[in-house]
Amino acid sequence: xxxxxxxxxxxxxxxxxxxxxxxxxxxxxxxxxxxxxxxxxxxxxxxxxxxxxxxxxxxxxxxxxxxxxxxxxxxxxxxxxxxxxxxxxxxxxxxxxxxxxxxxxxxxxxxxxxxxxxxxxxxxxxxxxxxxxxxxxxxxxxxxxxxxxxxxxxxxxxxxxxxxxxxxxxxxxxxxxxxxxxxxxxxxxxxxxxxxxxxxxxxxxxxxxxxxxxxxxxxxxxxxxxxxxxxxxxxxxxxxxxxxxxxxxxxxx
Ligand code: NDP
Ligand code: 8X3
Numbered sequence: 001x002x003x004x005x006x007x008x009x010x011x012x013x014x015x016x017x018x019x020x021x022x023x024x025x026x027x028x029x030x031x032x033x034x035x036x037x038x039x040x041x042x043x044x045x046x047x048x049x050x051x052x053x054x055x056x057x058x059x060x061x062x063x064x065x066x067x068x069x070x071x072x073x074x075x076x077x078x079x080x081x082x083x084x085x086x087x088x089x090x091x092x093x094x095x096x097x098x099x100x101x102x103x104x105x106x107x108x109x110x111x112x113x114x115x116x117x118x119x120x121x122x123x124x125x126x127x128x129x130x131x132x133x134x135x136x137x138x139x140x141x142x143x144x145x146x147x148x149x150x151x152x153x154x155x156x157x158x159x160x161x162x163x164x165x166x167x168x169x170x171x172x173x174x175x176x177x178x179x180x181x182x183x184x185x186x187x188x189x190x191x192x193x194x195x196x197x198x199x200x201x202x203x204x205x206x207x208x209x210x211x212x213x214x215x216x217x218x219x220x221x222x223x224x225x226x227x228x229x230x231x232x233x234x235x236x237x238x239x240x241x242x243x244x245x246x247x248x249x250x251x252x253x
Contacts, residue, residue: 003054006226007031007082009062009120010089012039014189015139015222018215019086022223024053031079033058033071034089062089062116063108072123081131084226085124087117088139090157092195095150106153113157114164121168128177137222138165140183142238148248155247158183162236169235178233180225185240186250188212209252210243 006023010016012034020032024047034040037059044055056079060067090113093105117138128134143151144158162181169179192203218239225234243251 003027003029004083005029005031005079005081006084006086007033007120007124008086008088009033009116011043012036013215014191015184015187015215015218016086016088017043018217018219019088019222020047020055022216022219023084023226024051024055026223026227027052028084029054029056029079031056031058031075031082033060033062035059035061062119063111065119068116068119068123080127082124082127083133084135084137085120085128086137086139086222087120089116090139092143092151092154092191093197095195097150098152101150101153109153109157113154114160117161118164121164125168125172125177129172129175132176134177135180135226136165136168136177137180137182137225139218139222140165140181140236142183142185142240142244142247144183145238146247151247165236169233176230180222180234181236182218182222182225183236183238184213184218185238185244185247186210186212187215187218189215210241210250213239213241 006028008016008019011020011032020030024030030053032040040057040059044057047053047055058071060071093108094102138161140161141158143155144162147155165179165181172179188207192206193200196202221237221239228234
């Protein structure tokens with residue numbers, strides 16, 4: 001295949017959807033994944049109509065290792081040579097104190113944000129190493145830099161993303177495969193609606209009094225990292241809204 005291929009997990013909304021649009025417009029063919037088949041199909045159709053990109057969709061849950069193995073194994077040979085893996089699928093659930101939180105929520109976050117990311121890395125990076133070409137871009141978070149109230153488990157998963165990204169970069173240093181951690185702050189997506197189990201009013205309060213980032217803002221940074229010259233490795237980028245200073249310091253009007 002002439003064009004480069006970007007494999008984006010969690011492309012059905014928010015940052016992943018923004019990345020899909022950006023990479024399609026930027027000359028890539030796309031493999032888009034998520035659990036919501038109808039959204040994957042609609043986005044694929046839209047991007048194939050609007051851009052030159054060929055788009056393949058894989059509908060699976062990153063927590064299910066067998067499903068992930070089967071999905072990646074089903075790729076036609078021409079689609080196996082993945083140039084950029086954007087490990088974006090992830091979520092926060094709940095904002096309770098650590099001694100009161102829901103253990104099912106914790107497991108879902110750990111299984112998705114840590115184990116799901118590792119599964120995709122384990123499946124796709126060996127091919128990059130074989131070809132001595134590729135780029136893994138993990139979506140971490142400012143939440144990985146320091147804990148905030150009620151965010152302990154989510155913050156721990158994003159802290160793990162930082163450590164796993166650094167570990168992968170060390171392991172890949174002898175190769176030409178690059179590894180990046182993009183750490184967004186407040187981004188208005190479906191993230192808070194999911195965190196508060198569908199309570200949209202509560203989700204809205206997270207972005208009150210501040211202009212948050214958008215999925216497209218983060219996609220710009222991800223694409224910039226992927227577009228840097230081959231000898232340049234953007235190791236880590238913290239991207240905040242202008243009136244956010246850290247995970248817990250936010251100036252609201
Ligand atoms: P969204 O809820 O809008 O998007 C999350 C995406 O992840 C969806 O496409 C969803 O797809 C996918 N996903 C979730 N769980 C699974 C799963 N088990 N298997 C496969 N796909 C899954 O949120 P964002 O775009 O904001 O979040 C994207 C990433 O950015 C996450 O890793 C999040 O932690 C991170 N982030 C977000 C910030 C924010 O403020 N919004 C800030 C910092 C980081 P589907 O439901 O179809 O499976
Ligand atoms: C998402 C950003 O600050 O809501 O990772 O946890 S935050």
